[in-house]
Every structure is written in C-alpha cells, then in structure tokens.
Amino acid sequence: xxSLEQLAKQLTRLxxxxxxxxxxxxxxxxxxxxxxxxxxxxxxxxxxxxVFPCPICxxxxxxxxxPVCADPNRDRSVLCVVEQPQDVVTIAASGAYDGLFxxxxxxxxxLEGIGPDKLDFARLLQRIEKESxxxxxxxxxxxxxxxxxxxxxxxxxxxxxxxxxRLASGLPIGGDLEYADRLTLARSLRGRVDFAD
Amino acid sequence: xxSLEQLAKQLTRLxxxxxxxxxxxxxxxxxxxxxxxxxxxxxxxxxxxxVFPCPICxxxxxxxxxPVCADPNRDRSVLCVVEQPQDVVTIAASGAYDGLFxxxxxxxxxLEGIGPDKLDFARLLQRIEKESxxxxxxxxxxxxxxxxxxxxxxxxxxxxxxxxxRLASGLPIGGDLEYADRLTLARSLRGRVDFAD
Numbered sequence: 376x377x378s379l380e381q382l383a384k385q386l387t388r389l390x391x392x393x394x395x396x397x398x399x400x401x402x403x404x405x406x407x408x409x410x411x412x413x414x415x416x417x418x419x420x421x422x423x424x425x426v427f428p429c430p431i432c433x434x435x436x437x438x439x440x441x442p443v444c445a446d447p448n449r450d451r452s453v454l455c456v457v458e459q460p461q462d463v464v465t466i467a468a469s470g471a472y473d474g475l476f477x478x479x480x481x482x483x484x485x486l487e488g489i490g491p492d493k494l495d496f497a498r499l500l501q502r503i504e505k506e507s508x509x510x511x512x513x514x515x516x517x518x519x520x521x522x523x524x525x526x527x528x529x530x531x532x533x534x535x536x537x538x539x540x541r542l543a544s545g546l547p548i549g550g551d552l553e554y555a556d557r558l559t560l561a562r563s564l565r566g567r568v569d570f571a572d
Numbered sequence: 573x574x575s576l577e578q579l580a581k582q583l584t585r586l587x588x589x590x591x592x593x594x595x596x597x598x599x600x601x602x603x604x605x606x607x608x609x610x611x612x613x614x615x616x617x618x619x620x621x622x623v624f625p626c627p628i629c630x631x632x633x634x635x636x637x638x639p640v641c642a643d644p645n646r647d648r649s650v651l652c653v654v655e656q657p658q659d660v661v662t663i664a665a666s667g668a669y670d671g672l673f674x675x676x677x678x679x680x681x682x683l684e685g686i687g688p689d690k691l692d693f694a695r696l697l698q699r700i701e702k703e704s705x706x707x708x709x710x711x712x713x714x715x716x717x718x719x720x721x722x723x724x725x726x727x728x729x730x731x732x733x734x735x736x737x738r739l740a741s742g743l744p745i746g747g748d749l750e751y752a753d754r755l756t757l758a759r760s761l762r763g764r765v766d767f768a769d
Contacts, residue, residue: 377634378622382615390600396588402658403587404616405623405632416617418579419601419609425575426602437574461599
C-alpha cells in the first residue's frame with residue numbers, strides 16, 4: 376500500500392468520511408501548505424493530552440474544573456443532564472441556559488449493550504445529594520435511546536425534592552409543517568402549549 | 573481558543589468539512605484510540621516528504637519515475653491527458669486503459685486566473701516530440717473548464733501526426749433518463765452512436 380493509500384485508509388476510520396472523501400482529503404493534504412499539515416498533525420497527536428473530562432460534570436476541558444463548573448456567575452440551582460460533552464457546548468451556545476451541566480456519556484441502548492452501569496448516573500446522584508439543585512432538566516436527544524434514558528432518569532430521581540423537566544420536542548423553528556416528519560408532528564400535537572392571551 | 577476549538581478550526585480548512593463536521597471530528601479524535609491518533613498525525617506530517625509528482629507524467633508517486641511510467645507492459649503509443657493526479661488513479665482503476673498519462677495540474681479557468689502558463693502544457697509538448705505516441709486521449713472533466721482546456725489542447729496539437737480523441741460524455745451507466753440533467757441529455761443526443769448490427 377502506498378503512503379497515500381495508507382493515509383486515505385486511516386481517514387476512512389473517522390465518522391462521516393467515506394472512501395471517496397478520504398481519498399479527496401489525502402490528495403488535498405499532499406498539496407496543502409506544509410505548515411498547515413505540521414500544525415494539524417501536532418494537534419491530532421496532542422489533543423488527548425490537552426483535553427480531558429471535567430471531574431465534576433464530565434464535559435471536555437483543559438482546566439480542572441471546567442470553565443462552566445468554575446464560573447461563579449452561573450445559576451447553581453439548575454442542572455442540565457446531557458448525553459455527550461459536545462451537547463454542553465451546543466446548549467451553552469444557545470444563550471438560553473445559564474445553569475450547570477452533567478454529562479452521562481451516552482444514552483441507554485439495550486441493543487448496543489449500553490446499560491445503566493455504562494453511563495455516569497452514580498456521580499449524577501452524588502452531585503444531586505451534595506449540591507443544592509432545585510431543578511434537573513433532562514436534555515437527552517429526542518430519540519428512542521434518549522427517551523429511554525430520560526424515563527430511567529425520572530425513575531431514578533423519583534421522591535427527591537426536585538423539579539424534573541425535559542426539553543420540549545416539536546417543530547423546528549423556521550421549519551415547514553409540510554416537511555415535518557410524522558413523529559415530530561405527533562409530538563408537537565401532544566405537547567401543544569396554551570396560547571391564550 | 574481551546575485546543576478543541578483550534579483542532580476544529582484547522583479541520584474546517586479541509587475540503588468538504590464544514591464547522592459541524594469539524595467539531596464532530598474533533599470530539600471523535602479526543603475519544604479515539606491514542607495509537608490511531610499518533611499514526612494519523614505521523615502520516616499527515618510526513619505525507620509531503622513521501623509523495624511527490626512524477627517528473628515524467630506529473631501524477632503523485634513515491635518512486636521516480638512513477639509505477640505507471642516505469643511499467644514496461646503499458647502501451648507507450650497512447651497518452652491520456654488528465655487534469656489532476658487523482659484522475660490517473662481513477663482511469664487506471666477502470667481497467668479499460670493501459671497506456672500512459674500526463675497530468676496538466678488543473679483546467680483553464682479565466683475567471684479564476686488559471687491561464688495556459690499555470691498548466692503543464694510545455695512538458696506535454698516535449699513528451700509528444702520525444703516519445704512516439706499515435707493517439708492523445710483528452711480526459712479533462714466534462715465541465716466548462718475541462719471543455720475549454722480540451723479545445724485549447726486540440727488547437728495546440730493541430731498539425732501533429734496524432735489521433736486526438738476525447739472521453740465520451742452522456743448518460744451514466746445504471747442511471748435513469750428521468751433523472752438525467754438537460755445538459756447531459758443534450759450531450760448524449762449530439763454524441764449518439766451508430767447502433768446498426
């Protein structure tokens with residue numbers, strides 16, 4: 376195998392990169408600025424040494440604790456539970472949330488062998504005991520796995536003095552009814568909100 | 573900017589990688605096998621030292637000359653002129669061609685400031701003088717730039733004792749008339765071939 380084929384083969388192991396894209400990327404890397412290749416290679420080689428899960432919330436960070444957990448201006452009475460570290464970034468970037476986060480590290484999926492022991496429920500319960508949250512917002516994905524995880528979490532938190540909420544599902548803003556899938560439409564009907572003035 | 577954001581930013585400079593894919597790739601690289609990251613980083617850092625353009629045909633190679641130019645079993649009377657090094661791989665892989673190649677390094681594009689001086693026509697003419705080709709197959713892309721380049725090449729080779737041909741354009745095999753675009757359909761009509769038995 377040539378170095379070009381080796382590079383392309385390694386690139387196909389990345390998510391969303393098929394053989395055609397991989398080959399296109401490999402050819403691009405041969406012709407790109409050598410300085411760029413060096414920088415990219417260094418970042419790829421060192422990223423796992425620089426970035427680690429925050430020991431409190433589980434999101435990826437370069438400082439201990441992460442900037443969100445360390446921020447004195449955030450509302451420490453609300454906890455948003457998400458599946459993945461990148462969900463923290465997405466929700467923080469929405470500007471509509473200023474509480475704390477907890478990363479489960481995935482969603483329950485019996486088919487893929489992901490049971491409660493594989494996710495970070497233990498530390499979540501510890502945090503809820505120790506810290507003084509008033510509300511837990513379950514922000515797992517609106518998928519079968521995310522819904523299962525949300526229901527498991529609701530069961531787990533039953534009896535605790537907490538408001539438990541879940542992100543609303545429904546039509547995406549700017550979307551078109553005509554293009555909404557059946558499940559989303561059904562969910563937006565079941566979850567319809569009072570519109571009285 | 574965090575290392576994660578830096579990595580994602582560098583990845584967006586690759587073709588076909590938008591901000592969302594870049595962020596997805598960066599998060600993937602944090603969680604992937606460290607051994608994989610090291611290998612990928614080494615390949616990216618070293619690819620430009622290992623691979624270089626063949627001094628004869630211009631395709632990418634790790635040996636001088638490239639395996640195609642060095643192969644004594646290939647038909648040295650036919651020359652296939654392509655835009656990019658990867659086109660050599662694509663055409664060679666079709667199994668329908670066993671002649672030699674010449675890479676122009678792009679296509680003429682007045683709008684992007686790519687004139688004849690930016691492409692490797694000089695070495696092509698030298699090869700045609702020195703080597704003994706009977707046919708030159710113009711295999712530039714069936715795009716405006718590729719067509720312009722093909723016409724320029726035809727003009728350049730005028731008067732030489734050579735058969736000049738161009739790859740056929742038309743309906744892709746396995747395609748459906750219903751989904752063919754207007755230009756492809758028009759081209760396939762103009763270029764219709766005798767079907768008499």
